[in-house]
Amino acid sequence: MARDREDILMSPFEIVVVSGKGGTGKTTLTACFAAMAEVPRVMADADVDAPNLGIILSPRETESRPFFGMKVAHVDAARCVGCGECLRFCRFGAIVMKDGKAVVDPGFCEGCGGCLLVCPESCIDKRAFQRGVLRRGETDFGPMWHARLAPGGENSGMLVALVRKEARREATELKAPLILVDGPPGVGCPATSSLTGAGLAVLVVEPSRSALSDLRRVIDLCRTLSLPFGVAINRWDISPEVTEEIRAVCDAEGWPVLGAVPFDERIARAVSDGRIPVEEMGRPLAELWRAILRRGSA
Amino acid sequence: MKIAVASGKGGAGKTSIAASLVLGRPGSLAMDLDVEEPNLGILLGFEGGTTRPVLQPVAFLEPDLCSACGRCAQVCEFGAIAWFGSGLPVVNESLCHGCGACPLVCPTGAMRERDREVGTIRSGTAAGGPFIEGRLRVGSVSTVRVIDETIRAGTEFKAHDWIMDGPPGVSCPAATVLRAADAALMVAEPTPFGLSDLASVLEVASDLKKPTAIVVNKAGLGERPLDDLCRRFSVKVLESFPFTRSAAEAGALGRCPYGTDADWAARTGRLWRAIERTFS
Numbered sequence: 001m002a003r004d005r006e007d008i009l010m011s012p013f014e015i016v017v018v019s020g021k022g023g024t025g026k027t028t029l030t031a032c033f034a035a036m037a038e039v040p041r042v043m044a045d046a047d048v049d050a051p052n053l054g055i056i057l058s059p060r061e062t063e064s065r066p067f068f069g070m071k072v073a074h075v076d077a078a079r080c081v082g083c084g085e086c087l088r089f090c091r092f093g094a095i096v097m098k099d100g101k102a103v104v105d106p107g108f109c110e111g112c113g114g115c116l117l118v119c120p121e122s123c124i125d126k127r128a129f130q131r132g133v134l135r136r137g138e139t140d141f142g143p144m145w146h147a148r149l150a151p152g153g154e155n156s157g158m159l160v161a162l163v164r165k166e167a168r169r170e171a172t173e174l175k176a177p178l179i180l181v182d183g184p185p186g187v188g189c190p191a192t193s194s195l196t197g198a199g200l201a202v203l204v205v206e207p208s209r210s211a212l213s214d215l216r217r218v219i220d221l222c223r224t225l226s227l228p229f230g231v232a233i234n235r236w237d238i239s240p241e242v243t244e245e246i247r248a249v250c251d252a253e254g255w256p257v258l259g260a261v262p263f264d265e266r267i268a269r270a271v272s273d274g275r276i277p278v279e280e281m282g283r284p285l286a287e288l289w290r291a292i293l294r295r296g297s298a
Numbered sequence: 299m300k301i302a303v304a305s306g307k308g309g310a311g312k313t314s315i316a317a318s319l320v321l322g323r324p325g326s327l328a329m330d331l332d333v334e335e336p337n338l339g340i341l342l343g344f345e346g347g348t349t350r351p352v353l354q355p356v357a358f359l360e361p362d363l364c365s366a367c368g369r370c371a372q373v374c375e376f377g378a379i380a381w382f383g384s385g386l387p388v389v390n391e392s393l394c395h396g397c398g399a400c401p402l403v404c405p406t407g408a409m410r411e412r413d414r415e416v417g418t419i420r421s422g423t424a425a426g427g428p429f430i431e432g433r434l435r436v437g438s439v440s441t442v443r444v445i446d447e448t449i450r451a452g453t454e455f456k457a458h459d460w461i462m463d464g465p466p467g468v469s470c471p472a473a474t475v476l477r478a479a480d481a482a483l484m485v486a487e488p489t490p491f492g493l494s495d496l497a498s499v500l501e502v503a504s505d506l507k508k509p510t511a512i513v514v515n516k517a518g519l520g521e522r523p524l525d526d527l528c529r530r531f532s533v534k535v536l537e538s539f540p541f542t543r544s545a546a547e548a549g550a551l552g553r554c555p556y557g558t559d560a561d562w563a564a565r566t567g568r569l570w571r572a573i574e575r576t577f578s
Contacts, residue, residue, distance in 0.1 A: 020335050022308005022466040027491060049467030050306050050495040070375065091355075091397055093446065107473050108442075112375050112397030151468040151501040157439070185308040185466050186334035189439040209552030210313065210337035217335060220436040238543075239550030268519050272489055 012171035013296055014164075016046070016194055018183035019204040020214030025234040026204050028267070029288075030182040031056040031276045034141045036289050040176035043139060044167035045146035046194040047184040048132065048159045056276060059137020059144045067134050067147060067162065069155030070111035071126035073104045079123035086115035086124060107152045132159050134166070143170055157193035160184065164194065187221045195222065200296045201229040202258065207242035212249065219255060230256045230295045232288055235263035258295060259288030299577060300460040302479035304503070306495030308466035310487040311515035311539070315569075316463035317341040317554040321425060322566040327457035328424055330431040331475045332465045333417060333444040341554045344429050347422020352432070352447045353413035354440050355396040357389045363408035370400035370409045392437075417444035419451050428455040441471045449478050468498040476502060481509040481577040484533075488514060488522045500531045511576050513569060516541040536572035537565055 017030045027045075030053060034043050045053035073094070075086070082100040094108035095115065104115075106129050116124045132149040145167045149156050164181065171179050181198070184190040195201055201222050205215045215231065222229045231250055236243040243260065250257045261284045270277035278285060303316040313330075316338055320328040330338035338344075357370070357378065364386055371381035378393035379400060391414060400409045416438040421430040432448030434441055445465075452460065464475040476482055482503045486496050496512075503510045512524065512535045519541040528534065539545070545555040545562060555562040 021337070022310075022335075023487075024309060049469050049472075050308070050491075050498065052307075052491040052494060055490050055494060089398065089402075091395075092442070107470060110375075110395055110397065112395060112399050113373065114397050114399040114402060117373070117399065117402055148498075149469055151498045152470075152473045152505055153468075154470050156467075156469045186441075187436050188334045188434060188441040188471070190467075190469075191334070192439060206550075208550040209340050210335075210549070213337060213340060214335040217436050224437045238546050242550045265519075268489070271491075272519075272522070274490065 012168060012177055012179050013199045014168065014179040014181060015200050015202060015292065015296060016181040016183045016198045017202045017204060018191060018194065018218055019185060020187060020218035021211045022185035024204045024206045024211055027052045027056065027182050028271055028277065029204055029232065029234065030180055032278050032281060032285055033289060034139070034180050035276050035278050036286070037141070037178055037180070039178050040174060041142045041178040041180055042167045042171040042174070042176050043142060043144040044163050044179060044181045045144070046160045046163055046181050048147045048149045048156050048163065049184060049190065051146050051148055053182040054137070054144070054146050056271065056274060057139040057144055058274070059139045061135060061137045063136040065134050066130045067132040067159055068128040069131035069153070069158055071128045072106045072109035072111045073115050073124050074127045075102045075104055076123040077101045079121055081121055083120060085118045085120060089114050089118045107154055110154065131155050134162060136166070142176065157189040160190050160193040187217050191218070191221065195225055195227055198227060201227050202292055203229055203231050204234050205231055205246060206235050207233065207239040207246060209242065212246055228295070230258040230292065232258050233260040236260040237262045256295060258291040259284060261285055261288060300462060300478065300480045301573065302462045302464050302475050302482045303485060304464040304472060304476060304482055304499050305466065305485040306468055306499035307487060307492050310485045310492055312485050313337050313341055313463050314549055314554060315485050315513060315515060316461050318556040318562065318566040319461045319570065320427060321554060321556045322570050323459060324427055325457065326427060326459035326461055327452060327455050328427060328429045329448065329452050329460055329462045331445050331448060331462050333432040333434045333441055333448065334465060336431050336433050338463045339420070339424060339429065339431050340552045342424035342429060344422065344424035344431070347420050347429070349418050349420050351415045352417040352419060352444045354416045354443050355398065355411035356391045356394040356414045357400050358410055358412050359387060359389060360408045360410055361386055363406045365406050365408070367405060369403045369405065373399045373403045416440040419448050421451065428457055430455070442474050445471060445474045468502050472499065473502055473506070476506050476508055479508065483573065484510060484512045486512050486514050486524060487516050487519070488524065489519060490522060493522050493527065497527055500527065500533065504531055509577050511536045514538040534576065536576060537569040539565055
């Protein structure tokens with residue numbers, strides 16, 4: 001028993017900030033949490049499509065390495081006879097005919113290798129392409145792992161998993177009890193990859209019907225993954241009416257509301273100037289963070 | 299003309315701008331391709347219509363025919379088929395990409411495919427015009443499949459103009475929408491986050507050689523100049539929509555500012571004229 005207890009204490013607790021809908025304030029809130037936490041922590045930006053946490057936390061880069069996704073098909077144009085067998089087999093629309101030769105769009109190829117099997121000329125092989133960059137940096141609050149997917153690329157879920165894995169490895173090494181992850185929008189492959197196996201999901205919602213609809217979907221995803229979650233309402237006073245509606249829905253559904261932060265043009269200005277708006281968000285933010293910690297330790 | 303509305307960053311205002319363009323030109327097809335979080339229907343007041351499933355093949359094993367050779371497991375690149383050197387292989391449906399490689403190599407015809415629902419397409423009439431929406435089933439990761447099927451279904455409407463409300467990001471879902479469009483309209487939020495993501499999505503459109511232009515939204519909320527990006531990608535800003543509390547409040551209630559804000563509607567009219575000058 002004592003041993004188990006120790007393992008639990010050693011394992012860093014990972015909080016992932018997601019939202020379903022984009023633009024609700026995930027990154028700004030994650031940066032505030034990074035600034036407010038009082039224990040050693042490691043930060044990660046798991047929005048590898050549109051990484052923004054680094055813009056506000058300004059990490060001093062210590063490491064950068066290329067990311068190679070799955071190998072994808074490549075046609076040897078010199079030997080291709082243009083029969084089109086590969087194109088007919090491909091389920092992902094990744095092969096097109098150009099000047100009588102098959103050409104693979106690596107942005108759409110999922111690397112299944114089916115085309116290699118059907119090609120009568122055996123002129124297709126698989127190659128690894130650089131699909132992005134993985135980075136580590138030092139912020140004022142601790143190390144940060146982030147990445148950028150090559151625009152138009154595939155395999156964002158793989159890169160998300162890699163960013164989180166590195167953050168966890170380093171947190172474990174440093175005996176840092178906390179990992180703070182800025183997550184991607186949506187409920188698809190990147191969002192699923194950012195939430196799988198985390199400790200707590202903080203779901204940021206703004207008072208709009210759209211954001212509420214998206215919140216419902218991201219909660220469905222958390223439930224699918226058996227992941228504890230809590231709701232944070234951002235810019236609640238943009239529409240007190242819809243905020244009330246969201247609170248009522250949360251109460252009726254049994255979704256815990258962790259706090260609500262108001263809108264203030266000074267917050268937008270601070271972020272625009274590259275400052276973390278902890279002061280501007282004031283007491284509601286401090287209360288939200290305390291509620292997150294309480295929910296995390298529950 | 300098929301116009302994709304994109305932005306890189308989420309929450310920049312793609313859906314508000316897309317809904318405004320639809321309302322500003324009755325008869326254009328409203329197409330929601332942000333299938334992970336579709337919201338265009340909320341802003342256009344879509345209700346009813348018809349729903350059809352989006353299916354994707356997944357592998358399944360007919361155990362009586364299986365000779366336990368293990369070739370299916372060897373060929374699967376996604377780790378969706380487990381085989382332990384003897385006995386029957388086991389398919390994990392949630393990892394299967396439906397690529398069709400395992401039935402191809404199965405010597406006995408035991409590895410087959412069946413359809414699995416990965417999303418739905420809703421279509422009908424919204425705000426007096428044609429409307430179609432793709433919606434990914436939560437728990438599925440077949441975002442691109444649902445987008446592709448929704449685009450295909452959209453051709454049934456035979457509409458002259460398409461407004462395609464795209465997903466955030468710059469990876470395969472966003473690229474799929476841009477690839478299917480004739481032109482791309484990028485919604486720029488003039489904040490440090492917004493411009494960083496805008497640069498990435500401009501790069502995708504430029505790689506795809508799509509005619510591209512910018513519309514600024516929430517002007518005044520940040521003051522970052524766009525001149526450098528416009529020069530770098532040779533794109534123009536067609537129109538600018540200011541950040542106003544009234545637009546934000548309309549959006550909160552699920553209404554498009556086009557209907558509640560005369561200035562917003564006038565800017566939409568100018569945006570349409572600028573789109574025609576730029577893309578035709």
